[in-house]
Amino acid sequence: MFDTGGVTASPSPSFLNAGPDPGTNPGTDPGSVIRRLSELIRPVTFAREQTLPVLEPLAPLLADGALTRGSLLRVCGIGATSLALSLMAAGSRDGSWSAVIGLPELGLVAAAEHGLVLDRLALIDAPPTRRSAELIAAVLDGVDLVLLDARMMLSGAESRRIAARLRERGSVLIMVEPVCSMAPVIALSQTSRTRTSTARTSMSQAAGGWSPDVVLTVAGSQWQGLGEGHGTLRRRRVRIDAVGRGRAARPRQLEVLLPADQGSVDVID
């Protein structure tokens, strides 16, 4: 350790960990001055602390336990629509507006069952391709939660511009590609390792030049309650894999009921 008692202006690293020296006046001690200054200029909230809430059971899936404002999410797999709706539910309940761009198949009753507040939901038909970017930017200006039909085509430059706008406005954009064709789907029964790599691939090759912050893949969906001519669909057990960039880089995995008996999302007992 250096003796810093006599030094007044040297940016020595020991300033940062020097305790109050009993020999000097604490008001003029350079270490305490710097600490006081750093307290003053410390940002009040970090960007990552500005979040929109998610329902409790989904919190372990996201890096901050909530949706980071300004982030872009991509949701895919069977059950993607349900997951996207559940992700928006808590924010909508807390007073945020949500908007859906495109996605003419979206079931509005299901949206209400998943917890979206219909009084604060706007539905916007998919615009002609040349006006898509302008439209998305306009929606992001006023709406916190935006659900975007991933089938809308945008150029790489446009999607980058929208991503920048998204970070600036602090909304959350969720892209979803619904699976509603008759084409058979390959059974998703892969090992954990290949699953993660699939998610990574789908992240890098995300359509239209988008680079999502988090990719959520729903897999292993198992409906419960339906029998051979009896019962009804009651709940579905799904596994969700999350892969992302930056703070969300660590792969996460979560098994939940989506929907649970009450129509929303719940933990597995």
Place this chain on the structure above:
Amino acid sequence: MSSTEGRSADRVVRSLVVRCADWPLVAAGATPDQPAVVIEGGRVVVVSPAARAEGIEPGHRRREAQRRCPSVVVYPPDHDRDARLFHAIGAALEHITPRIELSVPGVAAFPTRGPSRYFGGDHALAKQVMTAVAGIMVGLGWPDSVGVGVADGRFVAEQVARVGGVTVLEPGTSASFLAPLPAGMLGRPELCDVLRRLGISTLGAFAALPAADVVARFGADGLVAHRVAGGLDERPPHTAPPPPHLTVSIELDPPVERVDQAAFVAKGLAERLHDGLDAEGLACTRVCITAETDTGACNERIWRHEGALGVGAIIERVRWQLDGWLNGPAVLRPTSGVSRLTLIPDEVGPARGRQLGFWGGETAADERAMRAMARVQGIVGVAAVTVPEVRGGRSPIEQIVRVPAATVELAMSRGGQPENDQSRFVAPWPGRVPTPTPALVLPEPLPALVCDQRGSVVAVSGRGALSAAPATLGEQNIVDGAVGAVGAAAALPIAAWAGPWLTDERWWDPVAHVRRARLQLLLADGRAVLVCCEHGRWSIEGWYD
């Protein structure tokens, strides 16, 4: 005067109110025997007597009104026109008293103290007013829609005027007149909704509540409603005139002859008035607008508002007043342009600010979203922006429909129920497939084939029995109306199924009658789907995604 005794806060101004019922329709040129409505913001706001007889009520949607009376004539709202034509009534009343107070076109009021003494009592005054106003209304073809009421307090007088004809309430009987009236008369739907659920249905019961408790529960607005329900004025009458330095005035050189020019000048003037009021923490609840011409003609009106008059509201009133004067009938029109415009804050109160709604109401987020929606409508067109509205029905596509955002008030609740109360989707619809509901509902059902083990299409009997257990779900191609199944490769095996849920809707209507049977199918690949059979044809309604 009746109530000189009592505390000064409880003193009320005995007033006369002239009310021309359905004025917007009168101004629009409708006739009383013709079913007509004015629709604003997608809802009926004014109903003619003939339309009321057909069952149309304020608050109905256009379609509902047209269903009850297909021949109904729909007029768009035009407040400027209403105010302009109402000027004739104001001018007729001016021969009786100089202090006329207007709130909305169709209703005029004045304190009766002076004129009553001059004409020899409230009854004589009311008859005089009736003769003057009825003369004009007969000319417009609406002889029966005038009501004149005299009572203690303006609100009571207006309720009395609603009765029609001439009614004079004796001093001191206001509270007993109001007591049996329904609480809905207060014109505050949210408050009335709460009161109804608290078991308070009449104004008398509401007025009987202790004022302190009403303030504690409902705030300042609740107190105003409570005073009104008890037959008092909305605010204690002001004994001291407002400070004269708040009055603003402007000389117009050259004189202004057009209303839009005057409204432009009025904007600056109203802003000055507000700055002055703001500096003292006051808000204006009644404003006197005076316009003078070079030749000495003068037009003066007092405008009141239940809340506070904002800058926009004052400009609108200047426009209404001058429109009626400058563009009115030749006998009333001034001979030269307006050379001086004065705004006198006639009644001021402490500014309470605009409070965000206690029961929800508009928030900053709503405002931001609405601005964004307006821009989006500019980009993709008005019809492309929709909002969900709960309708009710059995299929997922019927229960909530998309209505154009432009036709509804975005800040208002459209469910009519507490948020996310799922019972509203369930309650009265037998035959509905139980929750969960498909997250993807196809706008156009996709034709499909539900086949049994042997490959023949599953049939549903009239009693809801299936011909065989469904085994595969396949695509279907329709070629010239003939149904042909695609090869087995496209068929997806069914792992589990349930149903059918049968509905037999509109059996009374030969055209709209539908019988449907719905099945929930779980496919072997883990997806679940809702299929529907109608006339022996299967289609996919939605995916449980």
